[in-house]
Every structure is written in C-alpha cells, then in structure tokens.
Amino acid sequence: MHLKIAILPGDYIGPEVMAVAVPVLEAVLKRSGHTVEHSTHPVGGAGIDLHGKALPDSTLEACRQADAILFGSVGGPKWEKLPPQEQPERASLLPLRKHFRLYANVRPGLLLKNLIDTSPIRPERIPQGVDMVCIRELTGGLYFGAKSTKPCENGDIEAIDTMVYRKSEIERITDVAIATARGRRKHITLVDKANVLETSVLWRKVVSERIKTTAPDITLATMYIDNAAMQLVLRPAQFDVVLTENMFGDILSDEMAVICGSLGMMASASLGMDINRHGKGYGLYEPSGGTAPDIAGQDKANPCAQVLSVALMLRHSFGLESEAKAIENAVEKTIADGVRTADIAGGGKAVGTQAMGQAILARL
Ligand code: NAD
Numbered sequence: 001m002h003l004k005i006a007i008l009p010g011d012y013i014g015p016e017v018m019a020v021a022v023p024v025l026e027a028v029l030k031r032s033g034h035t036v037e038h039s040t041h042p043v044g045g046a047g048i049d050l051h052g053k054a055l056p057d058s059t060l061e062a063c064r065q066a067d068a069i070l071f072g073s074v075g076g077p078k079w080e081k082l083p084p085q086e087q088p089e090r091a092s093l094l095p096l097r098k099h100f101r102l103y104a105n106v107r108p109g110l111l112l113k114n115l116i117d118t119s120p121i122r123p124e125r126i127p128q129g130v131d132m133v134c135i136r137e138l139t140g141g142l143y144f145g146a147k148s149t150k151p152c153e154n155g156d157i158e159a160i161d162t163m164v165y166r167k168s169e170i171e172r173i174t175d176v177a178i179a180t181a182r183g184r185r186k187h188i189t190l191v192d193k194a195n196v197l198e199t200s201v202l203w204r205k206v207v208s209e210r211i212k213t214t215a216p217d218i219t220l221a222t223m224y225i226d227n228a229a230m231q232l233v234l235r236p237a238q239f240d241v242v243l244t245e246n247m248f249g250d251i252l253s254d255e256m257a258v259i260c261g262s263l264g265m266m267a268s269a270s271l272g273m274d275i276n277r278h279g280k281g282y283g284l285y286e287p288s289g290g291t292a293p294d295i296a297g298q299d300k301a302n303p304c305a306q307v308l309s310v311a312l313m314l315r316h317s318f319g320l321e322s323e324a325k326a327i328e329n330a331v332e333k334t335i336a337d338g339v340r341t342a343d344i345a346g347g348g349k350a351v352g353t354q355a356m357g358q359a360i361l362a363r364l
Contacts, residue, residue, distance in 0.1 A: 044074025
C-alpha cells in the first residue's frame with residue numbers, strides 16, 4: 001500500500017512531538033513493506049506567520065490530496081491578541097472539521113497499568129488501569145444549532161442556543177461506535193439526558209434500534225450525563241465504548257483524559273464521511289492536548305500522544321491493524337521499561353522528548 005499523508009505540526013510543542021512521530025510512521029511501514037509519501041505544511045500560528053492565515057490555501061489543498069491528516073496542535077500566547085475568529089484553533093481546526101465533514105471524534109482513554117500512579121483516581125479503584133474509548137458526535141448539537149442574542153421588551157437580554165439532531169446523524173455515529181466496540185469488549189454505554197431532552201429521547205430510540213437490527217453481538221447500556229460524570233470517577237473500569245452527543249462528549253472526554261493521567265499520552269481521531277483512495281475513512285489524527293507553551297522548546301514534551309495518533313491513523317484510515325498495534329505495544333513496552341518523560345515520571349528520573357522517541361523506535 002502507498003500512503004499519502006499531510007503533516008501539519010502546528011505550534012510550540014507541535015513540531016517537537018511530530019519530529020518523533022514521523023520516524024515511527026516510516027519505520028513501522030518500512031518493516032511491513034508499505035510506502036509512505038508525506039509533506040509538511042504550516043497550520044495555526046505558523047500559518048498566520050507564514051501566510052497570514054491559520055489555514056493557508058496551500059495547506060488545505062495538500063490535505064485534499066492526501067489520504068489522511070496527521071495534526072500536531074495549534075495556538076499559544078503569541079497569537080492570543082488576535083480577534084476570536086482569527087485565533088489559530090478556531091480558524092484552522094474548525095474549518096478543517098467542516099471541510100472534511102469530520103463527524104466522529106474517537107478518543108481512547110487508556111491508562112496503562114504501569115502509569116496508575118499518574119491518575120488522580122486512587123489506585124485501588126483502578127487496579128487494572130483504564131481502557132475505554134469515547135465516541136463523540138462532532139458536527140451537530142448545541143454547538144452548531146441556530147444561535148442568537150437579542151434584547152427583550154422589558155430591557156432584559158435573551159440568548160438562545162439550539163440543540164438539533166437528525167436520525168441519520170445518530171445512525172452514522174452509532175455505526176462508528178459499533179465498529180469500535182467490535183474490536184474491543186463489545187459494550188456500548190450511551191450517555192444522554194433522556195429524562196429532559198427531546199434530542200436525547202431520539203438518540204436512545206435510534207441507537208437501541210440500530211444495535212438491535214445491525215449489531216446483536218453488542219450490549220448497550222444507557223446512562224444520564226450527570227450520573228456518567230460521576231461513574232467515570234467512581235468506577236471507570238465499567239466503561240468500554242462511551243457514545244454521546246457533541247457537548248456531553250466535549251466535557252466527558254476531558255474528564256476521561258484527566259483520569260488517564262497525562263494529556264501527553266492521549267491521542268484522538270476525527271473521522272469523516274469521505275472515503276480515501278484506499279476505500280477507508282478520511283480522518284484527522286492529533287494529540288488530545290494543546291501546544292503546551294510552558295514546556296515548548298525544552299525537549300520536555302511527551303511525544304506518546306502524537307505517536308499514538310499515528311497508530312489511530314493506520315488503523316482507521318488504512319486498516320493497518322497490526323502496524324497500529326505494533327506502535328501501541330512499543331509505547332507500552334517503553335513505559336513498562338521505565339523510560340518516561342517528566343509528565344509521567346512521577347518525580348523520578350525523566351528523559352527528554354527525543355530520547356523517548358528513540359526508546360519507542362528501538363522497541364518497535
Ligand atoms: P495544553 O494541553 O497545551 O497544556 C495543559 C498542560 O498539559 C500544560 O501543563 C502542558 O505542559 C501539559 N501538556 C500538554 N501536552 C503535553 C505533552 N505532550 N507532554 C507533556 N505535558 C503536556 O493546554 P493549554 O495550556 O490550555 O493550551 C495551550 C495552547 O494550546 C492554547 O493556545 C490552546 O488554545 C491550544 N490548544 C490547542 C489544541 C489543539 O490544537 N487541538 C487543543 C487544546 C489547546
């Protein structure tokens with residue numbers, strides 16, 4: 001297989017961790033006889049500095065020509081004074097999501113047994129670590145519905161956000177959750193607020209029908225969002241695949257990230273409706289964290305999230321499961337061998353970004 005990847009490192013630690021991830025991508029493909037062609041393009045603050053735009057036209061065109069996007073992270077203090085609509089994150093990631101119709105956000109929440117100490121949850125609550133995936137609907141709901149702010153007759157002010165979901169939107173994200181669950185423990189927890197919201201009632205109906213008719217091998221549980229927020233902290237091990245709408249997913253996936261220790265370990269995939277040249281879903285793959293300006297340029301960033309984004313890309317956009325697993329195993333082995341960056345070293349001996357990358361490569 002010949003893979004064509006658009007690489008968008010972004011700002012601050014983005015290029016540092018990307019410099020580790022690309023050799024891992026090359027090494028795993030070379031070993032299994034595939035070829036890769038990748039080109040690097042500015043995005044976010046780097047796009048603004050070079051082309052006056054967070055998503056330069058040439059970068060978007062390169063993404064169109066590619067099979068998948070490997071993204072770093074964007075933004076930081078240098079561009080904070082720009083108007084909101086020109087801010088790196090808003091003016092690059094959101095248009096990319098819209099352009100490539102990236103409707104499904106897949107965020108694995110994996111806390112390795114060897115890293116239990118990095119979680120804020122008491123170790124006795126998570127003796128086996130944590131292993132779940134959050135599937136968040138990304139292009140509907142409250143964030144995309146009609147919104148307005150207007151003065152009222154009595155001098156008050158009214159602001160309105162609208163939550164809209166269609167059956168077809170719920171079905172397609174349910175299919176992503178089913179496919180994900182099939183590669184795991186085959187259990188989906190739908191998180192909603194069906195005791196209050198009409199959209200949640202529709203979610204429950206559509207998800208349960210979809211699973212009943214197309215995936216009887218999958219078990220389904222339902223949970224209200226308030227209870228889910230609590231259960232994630234109390235008994236995270238009960239979750240396998242968490243399926244939820246946009247805003248609930250925004251909140252829960254961050255809670256999940258913090259339970260799993262460092263942001264430096266958390267990768268994510270945004271999957272779209274478009275199919276790439278290999279007949280698989282087009283997607284954007286990135287670390288869950290931001291640009292970490294506080295540690296940028298010091299060889300301190302944990303590159304694992306970016307490296308694990310490569311694994312997600314190989315799995316979802318190319319169907320290369322054994323290559324994806326090889327990367328995940330190499331990261332796990334590196335950590336089990338005690339090689340750790342400062343964020344996961346628990347005050348113990350830490351290595352730098354580049355040394356961590358070399359250690360992962362050596363174990364691949
Ligand atoms: P952040 O995720 O960059 O940092 C939060 C904390 O986590 C910091 O202490 C940081 O050092 C640490 N951290 C994050 N990634 C790490 C890694 N790989 N290794 C070790 N430690 C890591 O969040 P923030 O400070 O709120 O945001 C900084 C900038 O990033 C802002 O401009 C924000 O808008 C942007 N941001 C971008 C994205 C994105 O590109 N998708 C996501 C979130 C934030």
